[in-house]
Amino acid sequence: MAVTGWLESLRTAQKTALLQDGRRKVHYLFPDGKEMAEEYDEKTSELLVRKWRVKSALGAMGQWQLEVGEPAPLGAGNLGPELIKESNANPIFMRKDTKKSFQWRIRNLPYPKDVYSVCVDQKERCIIVKTTNKKYYKKFSIPDLDRHQLPLDDALLSFAHANCTLIISYQKPKEVVVAESELQKELKKVKTAHGNDGDCKTQ
Secondary structure (H helix, E strand, C coil): CHHHHHHHHHHHCEEEEEEECCEEEEEEECCCCCEEEEEEECCCCCEEEEEEECECCCCCECCCEEEEECCCCCCCCCCCCCCCCCCCCCCEEEECCCCCEEEEEEECCCCCHHHEEEEEECCCCEEEEEECCCCCEEEECCHHHHHHCCCCCHHHEEEEEECCEEEEEEECCHHHHHHHHHHHHHHCCCCEEECCCCCCEEC
């Protein structure tokens, strides 16, 4: 089963953990050289950050790619190529999950709710967001469903709009909820370092 396959790859990955600033930070190193870093709320075990890093064809480490969490503000310790600062009025897209749902927030969208269309594209395995006034268009996938090889279901998708923010929710299938619960049990076995020195203990 695909869900079991993904969970097994997490179990067998080399893991290090650090407890810092109320967050449990876990780093995964997979046999193919890919790295994944996650941050969980220490008290609720809610996922706050997930990012990936892969090696280039020449073996150099690439930039971290954020999957879950709020992008760091430009200039906040970033040494990337962001030389041109984006306008604060531009839409800001981010993913912030809850226990029961995958959730995305798109800030700086001032249009009323009836302007938005949010739907599943089964062929491309993605969610499409667009406005009837043609002011905004975006499509994005749900990597978790791809990793578990689960279908997308329109019935699990909903959205709301408040304070110039479009909030899109996709209810987690039970297979994902079970897998996440199993992962939390697995992470409790990982020896965790404490402190602010950034050192991690290896499993």
